[in-house]
Amino acid sequence: MKKMNRRTFLKYSAAVGTTTAISGFPTFLRAQPPEIKIASLQPVTGVISDIGISMRRGNQMAVDDINARGGIKSKGGAKLKLLLGDTEAKEEVARNEAERVINEGAVCLVGPFLSGNAMTIATLCEQRGVPFLMDVAAADNITRKGFKYTFRVFPTTSKFADSMLFYMTQIMKEHNVSKIRGVVTNTGDLFGRVQGATFIKTLKEKKFPIEVIGHIEYPLGIQDLSAEVSKIKALNPDVLFPVARPGDAKLMIRELYKQRVKLQAIISPGSPGWYEPEFIRDMRALSDYVMDNLPWVNPLGKMYKEVNAAFSKKYPGKYLDTNSGYAYLGVLVVADALERAKSTKADDIVEALKKTYFKQDLMVGLAVNFDARGDNVNADTALVQIIGQSLKVVLPSKAAEAKYVYPMPKQLWERGI
Amino acid sequence: MNLNLLLQLAVSGFLLGGVYSLIALGLSLIFGVMRVINFAHGEMMVWGMYVAYTFLLWTGVDPFFSFLVSAFVLFILGYFLQRTIVNRILDFPEAMQVLPLVGMAMVFENSARIIWGPDYISPQSRFALSSLSIGNLIIDTPRFLAFALAIIITFAVLLFLKKTDMGKSIRAAADNRLGAFLVGTNVNQVYAICFGIGTACVGTAGGLLVPIMPLSPHIGAPFTLISFIIVILGGMGSLTGAMVGGFVIGVAESIGPELITNIFHGIGLDLDFPQTMKQVVSFFILIVIMILRPQGLLGGKKG
Numbered sequence: 001m002k003k004m005n006r007r008t009f010l011k012y013s014a015a016v017g018t019t020t021a022i023s024g025f026p027t028f029l030r031a032q033p034p035e036i037k038i039a040s041l042q043p044v045t046g047v048i049s050d051i052g053i054s055m056r057r058g059n060q061m062a063v064d065d066i067n068a069r070g071g072i073k074s075k076g077g078a079k080l081k082l083l084l085g086d087t088e089a090k091e092e093v094a095r096n097e098a099e100r101v102i103n104e105g106a107v108c109l110v111g112p113f114l115s116g117n118a119m120t121i122a123t124l125c126e127q128r129g130v131p132f133l134m135d136v137a138a139a140d141n142i143t144r145k146g147f148k149y150t151f152r153v154f155p156t157t158s159k160f161a162d163s164m165l166f167y168m169t170q171i172m173k174e175h176n177v178s179k180i181r182g183v184v185t186n187t188g189d190l191f192g193r194v195q196g197a198t199f200i201k202t203l204k205e206k207k208f209p210i211e212v213i214g215h216i217e218y219p220l221g222i223q224d225l226s227a228e229v230s231k232i233k234a235l236n237p238d239v240l241f242p243v244a245r246p247g248d249a250k251l252m253i254r255e256l257y258k259q260r261v262k263l264q265a266i267i268s269p270g271s272p273g274w275y276e277p278e279f280i281r282d283m284r285a286l287s288d289y290v291m292d293n294l295p296w297v298n299p300l301g302k303m304y305k306e307v308n309a310a311f312s313k314k315y316p317g318k319y320l321d322t323n324s325g326y327a328y329l330g331v332l333v334v335a336d337a338l339e340r341a342k343s344t345k346a347d348d349i350v351e352a353l354k355k356t357y358f359k360q361d362l363m364v365g366l367a368v369n370f371d372a373r374g375d376n377v378n379a380d381t382a383l384v385q386i387i388g389q390s391l392k393v394v395l396p397s398k399a400a401e402a403k404y405v406y407p408m409p410k411q412l413w414e415r416g417i
Numbered sequence: 418m419n420l421n422l423l424l425q426l427a428v429s430g431f432l433l434g435g436v437y438s439l440i441a442l443g444l445s446l447i448f449g450v451m452r453v454i455n456f457a458h459g460e461m462m463v464w465g466m467y468v469a470y471t472f473l474l475w476t477g478v479d480p481f482f483s484f485l486v487s488a489f490v491l492f493i494l495g496y497f498l499q500r501t502i503v504n505r506i507l508d509f510p511e512a513m514q515v516l517p518l519v520g521m522a523m524v525f526e527n528s529a530r531i532i533w534g535p536d537y538i539s540p541q542s543r544f545a546l547s548s549l550s551i552g553n554l555i556i557d558t559p560r561f562l563a564f565a566l567a568i569i570i571t572f573a574v575l576l577f578l579k580k581t582d583m584g585k586s587i588r589a590a591a592d593n594r595l596g597a598f599l600v601g602t603n604v605n606q607v608y609a610i611c612f613g614i615g616t617a618c619v620g621t622a623g624g625l626l627v628p629i630m631p632l633s634p635h636i637g638a639p640f641t642l643i644s645f646i647i648v649i650l651g652g653m654g655s656l657t658g659a660m661v662g663g664f665v666i667g668v669a670e671s672i673g674p675e676l677i678t679n680i681f682h683g684i685g686l687d688l689d690f691p692q693t694m695k696q697v698v699s700f701f702i703l704i705v706i707m708i709l710r711p712q713g714l715l716g717g718k719k720g
Contacts, residue, residue, distance in 0.1 A: 045527060047635050049535040188693040218692045223630045223639070226429040226557065227671050228692055234422045247537040250631045254539070258548040259555050282539040282631075417546060 036072060036344055038063075038334055039083040039101035041111035041121060042327075046089035047221040050246055051113050051272060051323050055136065056084065057315065058327025059110055061307075066335045074342040080335065087117045095120045102130050107344040108337075110330045113323060115139035116190035122150040131337075131349045135330030136323050138270075139194040143373040149346070151353050151370050153330050155295050155379040157194050160270040161202035163381040164293045167395045168210065168267075171406050183214040183232050184269075185252075186243035192220065192271070195243045199269040213237055222248055229255035238264045242271070249273025253286050257412040264407035268292040270381060275321055280389050285415040289408040291385045291394070297325045299393055299401055301361030325363050333358050333368050364399060421553050426672045428554060434667020435564035436622050440640060441647035441659040442571055443618035449654030450591040450611045453503055456518040458644055459637030460525035461616050465491050465623025466632045467533050470540055473627070479543050481562055484624025491620025492613040499612035504605060522641070529634040537631040545628040563625035570621055571660055574614065578656070587611045591654075619644075646703050652716025661714055666699050673698030 040059035043052035063082040066072075071079040083106050085097035094117035098109060102124075108131045112118055118137035125132035126147050134142070134152040138160065143152055155163075172180070186196030200212050214235040216228050225248060232240065240263055242252060249272075256263070266289070268274050274292040297304050297320050307328055308320040320328070333356060338344070341352035358368040365380035383395035385404050394404035440462060447455050455461075465487040472483040498521065506514050539545070547558040578584035589597040590607045598604045630636070647666050651658025677690040677698075706714065 044535075045530065045635070049530060049635060050537060050633065053535050188691075216692055221636065221639070223636055224433060226433075226560075227426050227675070227695075230422055230425045230429070231675070231692075234419055247631045247633055247636075250537060250539045254546060257546055258557050260548075260550075276536070278536045278538065282541070284541070 034075075034078055035081045036075065036078050036107060036338060037081045037083055037101075037105045038108045038110060038331070039085055039098075039104075039106035040327075040331075041085040041087055041094065041097055041101070041109060041117075043089035043112060043114055043117065044084075044086045046087075048089045048114065048245065050276075050278075052087075052089070054318070054321070054324045055111070055113050055327040057311075058320075058324035059135070059331050060084075061311065061314070062328040062331035062335075065307075065310075066331070072335065072338050074339050075344075080331075080338075082331075085111070087112050087114070087121075089114055089117065091116050091120045094118075095124055098124050099128075102128055106130070107346070108133065108334050108349055110135055110327075110334055112137065114189065114191065115142060115194065118142055119190070122147050125149045129346050131346055131353060133330050133334055133353070135326045137191070139190050140198065141194070143375050147374065149350060151333075151374040151376075153333055153368055153376045153379060154326055155365075155381060156375055157191075157198040157270075158202070159379065160195065160293060160381060161198045164199060164269045165202060165206060165208055167293060167383045168208070170395060170397075171404065172209070175406055178209060180210045180238050180264075181213050182210050182239045182241050183216065183235055183237040184212055184241045184243070185216045185218070185228065185232070186271075187220040187222075187245055187248065188217050189220040192243050192245075193217070195270060199241065199243075210239075218248070220245060222251070225251045225255050226259075228252075229259050229261060232256075233259050233261045236262075240266045242266065242268050242273075244268065244271050244273035246273050246276055246278065249279060250282060253283055253290075253412070257286060260411075260413055262411060266290045266408075270294055272323065274386070275384060275391055277317060277319060280386060280391070284389060285417055286412055287386045287389060288415070289385065289387070289405055291383055291404065293381050293383050294322050295326065295379060296322060296364055296382045296384050296393060298361050298364045298399070300399065301363075303360060303362045307362060329360060329362050329368070332360070332362075364393075423672055423675060425554060426675055427668055428556060429560065430668040430671025431664060432557070432560040432564040432667075433671070434664040435567040436625060436663075437643060437647060437667050438660040438663025439567040439571055439622040439625075440619050441644040441651070441663050442574060442656060443615035443622075444644045445648045445651070445654060445656055445659040446574070446618070447612055447615035448648065449656070450587055451503070451507060451608055453507065453514055454518070454645070455612075455615065456515060456641060457498075457522040457525055458616075458619055459640035459642070460522045460529075461491060461494070461637070462619045462623040462626075462640050463529055463632070463634060463637040464494070464525060465620030466627050466630075467529055467623075468620065469624035469627045470533075470538060470632060473540055473542060480540075480624050480627040481542075481544065481559075481566070484566070484621045487620040487624035488617040491623075492617040494620075495616025496609045496613035498616070499609040500605075503612060504608065507608075522637070526634050526637060533632075533634065535634065537633045539631040540627065542628045557629075559628035563629060566625055567622065570618070571656075574618065575656060577614075583607070583610065587614075643699070646699050650703055650706055650713060652713030655713065655715045658713055658715035665702065665714075669698050669702055670695045 042056045063080045067079045071077045083101045087094035098121045110133050113136045115137045132150045136154050138157050140156045186192040270293040274290050280287045311320045336358050337352040341348040364382045366378040371377050382393045385394045392402040444458050468487040468490045469480040469483045472486050544559045549556045586602050586607045647662035651662030674690045681688040
């Protein structure tokens with residue numbers, strides 16, 4: 001190779017200089033609205049990457065839609081730029097990734113699925129003074145720490161439990177059921193634990209006529225539920241109340257089938273696993289009559305119809321669900337706050353978020369409105385049921401697409417599979 | 418104490434133990450011959466699962482037959498992995514051998530995520546939902562078939578190592594690499610084939626697990642850990658040890674929590690041993706064995 005001497009060096013520097021002058025420099029002079037960076041932190045790899053990826057898609061689609069509509073108008077049409085972070089479903093990684101996106105200039109963080117991850121991000125955001133909006137993370141205690149920079153559009157676990165009891169009251173009244181003996185199962189991560197425990201605690205506090213005869217916990221990402229289902233069978237409950245995730249939900253249904261566990265119903269107090277298209281695709285008739293108490297999409301909403309159509313078109317075989325829906329809504333709420341704040345300073349954004357009253361018909365529940373803790377007071381759930389291998393909102397009655405079926409007319413193994 | 422429940426748990430644990438044995442056999446074989454621990458073992462099992470699943474999608478052949486395809490694909494994968502990466506690190510210090518294989522584990526996991534997507538898949542297959550009942554006892558058919566096939570394959574591998582020329586070369590290379598080299602064995606070739614057989618074992622196990630467990634790219638890591646425990650428990654490099662260890666861990670994890678809860682209740686403690694902590698049982702057994710028999714259950718004197 002030719003050695004570089006003074007002349008060639010000069011030649012190259014001149015060339016580089018000219019190129020910079022022609023291409024790079026003038027962009028500084030052009031009056032372009034600056035980009036506003038926000039970050040999406042989701043568990044896109046690791047044990048819950050299926051949901052993490054679906055949520056990142058929700059976040060990204062919302063950003064793209066806002067930019068397509070002209071960006072943040074109060075900032076001269078500034079476009080949003082979404083920085084992507086991967087929490088790998090691990091707390092320490094979640095913290096590092098949050099640190100990274102803040103250092104890269106994110107003015108507001110959105111995410112993540114998984115309450116444990118959300119807790120570490122919320123703590124960091126409090127230290128660094130960066131607004132953080134949780135799109136899906138339900139554990140009560142995150143917003144009970146008195147954080148000033150943390151907000152949540154998703155319902156809390158107490159809200160889940162209250163609505164669950166509300167729907168159960170109606171079902172029990174309409175079917176003259178005076179008492180139910182139930183088994184509660186949940187995964188062993190922060191959300192699973194809090195969701196299972198809050199449901200049981202609320203039942204006890206309200207002296208609700210559901211007796212919990214067993215509470216079984218198993219690790220997140222478990223690959224064999226035969227022992228757990230054998231225990232359920234030995235307890236012989238009327239109704240199973242599972243808090244699950246996509247993998248163990250399928251394992252559970254198959255094991256219940258194989259071990260011939262007799263149940264009147266399977267009603268989740270609120271968890272993933274029971275509503276994803278893959279659940280219905282793989283379980284077919286076995287998925288029928290499963291109920292789930294969920295912050296679901298509003299099937300009658302105009303916004304829902306538009307967003308869902310675009311989502312299904314972009315990702316064939318998928319539909320907008322709890323997670324992707326709230327991921328989309330979360331970004332809209334941040335954009336709305338930026339619009340009203342007319343600033344990218346943390347305190348201005350927080351002030352704007354506090355005053356949020358964001359009307360939406362994407363998800364069930366009313367306009368997004370935060371209380372003093374930062375929780376969305378109008379977040380709500382619906383009871384959905386799989387009927388004829390299609391997902392229907394069954395309660396509350398005013399939003400119902402179909403009448404719920406209780407008890408299950410056929411046990412799992414009587415369905416001709 | 419509910420004896421029927423315990424018996425049910427013991428049976429399903431025992432059947433799964435058969436598959437664990439086959440997974441651990443691959444790891445033990447590779448370690449016994451090359452003194453390298455395949456940290457990508459669980460992830461390679463997941464590839465075995467996906468291969469069987471893809472074959473099922475394309476041809477409709479049940480995973481209980483197409484595990485042969487998984488074995489074949491994983492053999493080739495293992496062969497080339499040995500030739501390109503593992504062979505270069507054989508003489509490295511142990512800490513340095515770990516890194517390339519942990520790296521390969523990440524490559525396998527995330528490439529599976531790119532190719533097959535992140536969602537859990539439970540394909541419909543013929544035996545996925547069938548079970549037999551004997552009295553009060555329920556025996557899961559796919560688990561029983563997986564168990565039976567795993568045992569047959571384990572014996573076939575043992576027989577291969579004892580009786581065939583290639584098997585003898587593998588054992589010679591394991592005993593004394595230089596000696597085998599001096600008597601004219603193509604040691605590199607033998608090592609690559611041995612690595613291939615090890616990964617074919619785990620690929621087979623993956624294929625057999627398709628009707629039992631939902632597939633997802635990330636499920637491999639716990640299997641690496643569990644086969645690691647089994648191999649240490651049975652004795653590093655001992656193939657029969659891997660088999661015995663598989664059964665011990667399978668049964669222990671299945672009945673452990675329930676049995677301990679019963680013991681707690683029996684001595685008047687109002688405590689439940691949570692199902693979440695069932696790995697504590699296997700690690701506890703591992704520690705006890707390490708204290709009483711550091712070379713493992715069936716390990717030789719060398720350890």
